[in-house]
Amino acid sequence: MASEKGVMLLDFWVSPFGQRARIALAEKGVQYEYKEENLTEKSELLLKANPVHKKIPVLIHDGKPVCESLIIVEYINEVWSDKAPLMPSDPYQKAQARFWADFVDKKVYDCGSRLWKLKGEEQQAAKKEMIEILQLLEAQLGDKKYFGGDSFGFVDVAFVPFTSWFYSYETCANFSVEGVAPKIAQWAKRCMERESVAKTLYDPKKVYEFVCFLKKKFGVE
Amino acid sequence: MTSEGNEIKLIGAWPSPFVMRVRIALNLKKLGYEMLEETFKKSELLLKSNPVYKKMPVLIHDGKPICESMIIVEYIDETWTSDGASILPSDSYDRAIARFWTAYIDNKIPDAISKLRPMVRGSVEAEAEAEKLVATLQVIEEAFEKCSKGQSFFGGNNIGYLDIALGSCLAWIKALEKMVEIKILIKEKIPGLVSWSERFCAHDAVREVMPETDKMVEFAKVLLSVMATTPAN
Numbered sequence: 001m002a003s004e005k006g007v008m009l010l011d012f013w014v015s016p017f018g019q020r021a022r023i024a025l026a027e028k029g030v031q032y033e034y035k036e037e038n039l040t041e042k043s044e045l046l047l048k049a050n051p052v053h054k055k056i057p058v059l060i061h062d063g064k065p066v067c068e069s070l071i072i073v074e075y076i077n078e079v080w081s082d083k084a085p086l087m088p089s090d091p092y093q094k095a096q097a098r099f100w101a102d103f104v105d106k107k108v109y110d111c112g113s114r115l116w117k118l119k120g121e122e123q124q125a126a127k128k129e130m131i132e133i134l135q136l137l138e139a140q141l142g143d144k145k146y147f148g149g150d151s152f153g154f155v156d157v158a159f160v161p162f163t164s165w166f167y168s169y170e171t172c173a174n175f176s177v178e179g180v181a182p183k184i185a186q187w188a189k190r191c192m193e194r195e196s197v198a199k200t201l202y203d204p205k206k207v208y209e210f211v212c213f214l215k216k217k218f219g220v221e
Numbered sequence: 222m223t224s225e226g227n228e229i230k231l232i233g234a235w236p237s238p239f240v241m242r243v244r245i246a247l248n249l250k251k252l253g254y255e256m257l258e259e260t261f262k263k264s265e266l267l268l269k270s271n272p273v274y275k276k277m278p279v280l281i282h283d284g285k286p287i288c289e290s291m292i293i294v295e296y297i298d299e300t301w302t303s304d305g306a307s308i309l310p311s312d313s314y315d316r317a318i319a320r321f322w323t324a325y326i327d328n329k330i331p332d333a334i335s336k337l338r339p340m341v342r343g344s345v346e347a348e349a350e351a352e353k354l355v356a357t358l359q360v361i362e363e364a365f366e367k368c369s370k371g372q373s374f375f376g377g378n379n380i381g382y383l384d385i386a387l388g389s390c391l392a393w394i395k396a397l398e399k400m401v402e403i404k405i406l407i408k409e410k411i412p413g414l415v416s417w418s419e420r421f422c423a424h425d426a427v428r429e430v431m432p433e434t435d436k437m438v439e440f441a442k443v444l445l446s447v448m449a450t451t452p453a454n
Contacts, residue, residue: 052325052360066317068324078313091299095287102289103273136273 007032010046010058014210016161017069018057019200024073026196028080086154101158107133108162116172116211127173134181163188167204168211229254230281232267236440238389239290240278245385246297248426306379322364323386329357334393342402351403362411388421396437
């Protein structure tokens with residue numbers, strides 16, 4: 001990579017992991033160049049910037065690559081610290097934020113994928129798990145405006161991209177997020193009032209179209 | 222300087238690399254703590270303090286629980302800032318790199334250890350699995366060259382976040398070499414890491430919490446027999 005000044009993001013339009021980075025950059029008002037990757041034909045730049053995993057998102061700042069979405073969000077938060085702090089200042093609150101963002105990371109995408117990839121009993125098991133995950137997150141949110149309290153924070157950034165997948169999860173597994181976790185449903189609507197989120201997330205129906213495309217590709221009925 | 226009301230308890234067990242990470246961090250900051258040793262049956266306190274995963278380590282600081290080993294290490298670093306050296310690098314980019322490699326280690330090494338542990342000594346599958354682990358370490362060797370910049374540790378002159386993440390796995394790695402009769406810390410393949418591992422294990426903050434290889438091997442036998450007879454916890 002040339003040591004050019006500036007910020008570039010290697011990404012894939014519907015990736016919730018990429019969206020975390022986009023939302024963080026938008027919250028901070030950072031100008032950057034967005035580069036859409038074709039995941040079936042990864043660019044030289046991506047392979048060079050993330051040789052270990054060859055995955056998006058990759059943030060390239062002044063020629064230096066940062067990989068892994070939550071690591072990218074923490075990096076963005078630390079470098080552009082003058083605006084929109086995404087982490088609490090208290091170490092205990094920070095530890096809690098990291099814990100729950102990590103929980104979202106470990107659980108939501110994998111469980112969500114099982115909802116549309118699997119059928120029958122396995123899908124039912126995944127559905128049960130997703131409901132548990134949503135209810136745990138709901139308990140964590142409580143009556144707060146955001147996971148970060150009054151300010152939109154790290155856990156909000158980590159989780160909000162998955163809200164555009166709720167419709168897909170609901171349709172594939174036949175349940176309602178609002179039914180099992182109403183506070184989460186309301187939180188999702190509140191987040192959409194933020195420009196950074198509204199401009200980054202795709203319409204849930206469009207995400208569902210993508211899920212249907214994946215189902216065909218993986219030969220799922 | 223630590224003030225009053227600084228009661229630190231650690232729920233853990235001496236063989237666990239994840240628990241060791243926290244102990245090393247506490248040692249680096251010269252902090253006293255009460256070790257609440259877990260047995261194979263999970264304590265009420267553990268289940269209450271970590272209801273989400275029900276796993277150790279859990280640090281309880283003035284009654285408040287913190288879970289996930291590397292999150293605890295960061296918490297310790299951020300809470301006790303005047304005691305001892307900084308555990309995380311000060312530069313944001315260096316921090317991102319340390320976190321990246323820590324995630325890589327956590328993604329690969331605990332699984333590799335679990336796979337190797339029950340394998341038959343000198344077996345073909347053990348050899349194959351050991352080769353995979355060595356290949357993983359060869360990737361980390363490159364990271365070591367870049368991060369250490371010629372100094373003794375990933376963190377520079379003193380051990381840091383990434384040293385702790387990887388170094389805590391050494392007790393199991395050495396135990397597996399003995400138990401399963403495989404070679405992992407091969408000087409010809411990962412020279413930097415082999416020298417680093419010797420320095421790490423000799424470090425003041427590490428020595429007393431790094432179990433001896435023979436003790437780990439004995440424990441492994443107990444663990445394997447417990448796992449064979451009880452359902453997954």
